[in-house]
């Protein structure tokens with residue numbers, strides 16, 4: 435399973451990359467706003483800075499919601515770097531735009547996906563990635579992980595090449611369950627990636643090993 439980090443914060447991206455397990459980055463307009471990135475030039479410079487840190491797969495989201503606007507903006511984003519994946523919302527003009535980007539060899543990530551029907555449309559349009567938001571479904575008492583399983587099943591039935599990118603991940607159990615189900619990618623905050631390191635028996639076991647070593651060598 436690929437690990438993407440879900441942030442626009444350069445320090446967090448560097449920290450995850452330094453761990454050696456990072457395969458990409460997802461951003462969205464809210465995450466960019468959180469970092470105070472506004473205005474076309476700053477946005478482009480920020481995406482360039484992200485692309486300089488990681489090896490591939492930087493999702494950059496369009497703001498336009500009409501076909502021409504999505505195409506124009508997506509092409510501008512794709513021109514920044516080959517690592518850019520154009521993130522397009524799951525709306526009618528978004529699906530049409532994904533189809534066009536795909537025919538022109540521009541990679542896409544279909545975002546704001548909350549049903550298997552939406553995921554089926556994204557795959558048929560040729561999206562490189564589909565992003566079901568599991569945490570936001572859980573927030574309204576729907577089973578986000580169940581959706582990941584449904585999409586996996588449908589894509590496997592027909593051999594769709596679209597990768598299932600589990601998004602809106604809140605904790606390590608989400609991540610682990612996504613791996614069990616067979617999501618191709620999980621995008622999550624830095625904390626969730628780092629929390630995978632933790633187990634109390636690792637801590638107590640290491641403390642005992644070091645104490646025994648010290649006793650034997652003193």
Ligand code: E4P
Nearest residue numbers: 440460461462570601602603
């Ligand atoms: C995905 O690409 C989104 O940026 C993200 O996972 C949304 O997560 P949230 O529900 O925590 O905002």
